[in-house]
Amino acid sequence: MVSAVFHSPLEAAPAARSGDKTKARDAGPAPSSAAHKDMMTNPPTTPAAVQPPAPVVAARAPWDASALWLAVLPPLLGLGLLALVWELVFMGTGGSIPSPRDTFAQAVQIFSDPFYSKGPNDQGVGWNVLSSLKRVAMGFGMAAVVGIPVGFMIGRFSFLSRMFNPLISLLRPVSPLAWLPIGLLVFKGANPAAIWTIFICSIWPMIINTAVGVQRVPQDYMNVARVLNLSEWKIVTKILFPAVLPYMLTGVRLAVGTAWLVIVAAEMLTGGVGIGFWVWDEWNNLNVKNIIIAIFVIGIVGLVLEFALIKLATAFTFEEVKN
């Protein structure tokens, strides 16, 4: 998951910086600063930065229908294609997979009362999603509390890095569900075991990304710290933490994504209340419409989590670091 760092908005960082420098030497500042600015506003990898050109276009032509069209049409076509394939599958399987229309009607009915509770095994979809999110939040929160400081230590001290790297390499590829029996054994309960599984799967990206972030803090900043003779506390709060924050948030984003993937599987095995359990329960009831609805709910919640964390990460990524 070290490679995952490269998927972050920071991707362009080293390349842009070195390119900028060589240009400054060769051609003077005017073209270099233009290139610099261009990269600043249009890094190809950040979704947030792709947005600024749109208002500019809109300002020039108050009602530019084609731009709007291009923004709305392709996603609609994509969804339409999904509905079409789904309809074909419905017809091809002779109705064992429900049609989009029936599923939609069922969804409307389910979401008209998402928070009912008729005993522990029959609760509204809202409760199921919320209890899944609660487990993810707890497992993930504990992973952050442990993983981020550990990442800092590993990044700061190469001895610790060498000490823990073999362990991390060994444990990280293990499927999170393989940890579930250990959790059940140690914690003697389904709920803590599920939280434990989330904890163990979301801790690795946070440790690794934080450690890589600390190792990549530019030497210049550390030289500033040495010349100013800053205290270790000031170094951590004023230099290390802000410099590492974007990397850390990438780790957090990956961790939340993995956690949300894993919780569904974990809940299928442990039972109780939760979206994963709900899917399994509806399978036992052979209520395929609800399974499909659950798939959409899981997808949408994952999308919202991801989007929120990307927004958070861009808010804390400063221009110099971005470039």
Added chain:
Amino acid sequence: MTSLTTKYIEIQGVEQTFKTRKGPFRALQNINLTVARGEFVALIGHSGCGKSTLLNLIAGLTTPTEGSLLCANREIAGPGPERAVVFQNHSLLPWLTCFENVYLAVERVFSETETKAQLKARTDAALAMVGLSAAAQKRPGEISGGMKQRVGIARALSMEPKVLLLDEPFGALDALTRAKLQDELLQIVATTQSTVVMVTHDVDEAVLLSDRIVMMTNGPSATIGEVLKVELPRPRSRVALAEDIRYLGYRKAVIDFLYTRQGHVEKAA
């Protein structure tokens, strides 16, 4: 005068060897140099001649393999705010405003003896000295390269260092901005009476700014080739000096050293 004023920085028999995969690499050898209090010394030489290595040694960022470095009769054991460094790439922290970048330095040096209001006043004064009061609340990403370098200078000067160390401070700037900042630096140094050691590869910059130019031979095993005393009266004006015979003479001497006597090694390397 006491020896302290004439030998404010004292470098004796310094040698610097780096361990590399191909074995030890001797970057500097037999460096002997003294800098007087209030003197402006430029280190000039081809790239790779170890002038930045020497500056890092004075800054205390690295320790010499052999020899000793003294500043105000004390051994230089590590980096410290009394020897402020202005780095080539400004090295401002991008998440802090210009004010906060300077304040970080001011706070470190003066927070034990002064009130918050005094610290803020010092920061404002440092930014005013480089003409950046208006940009105090901007982040480094929002200002030009020249302005960033000025904040770097303000940060260094705000600590009231005994010695100001400049590592090619204007190397990444365009010619016009560079000239403007050189003029500003001349004024600031005249006002503050700072002791300055500056690394540069710009002959005009060296002659215009310094009292002495230390010319270094090519590496590896670089050493001081020649020291040129620049006895031009201060205040110096760029425009007036452009046609000054003495100025042209100094310029010629440095160019002669760099390109005639030390030029051939570059080809071999």
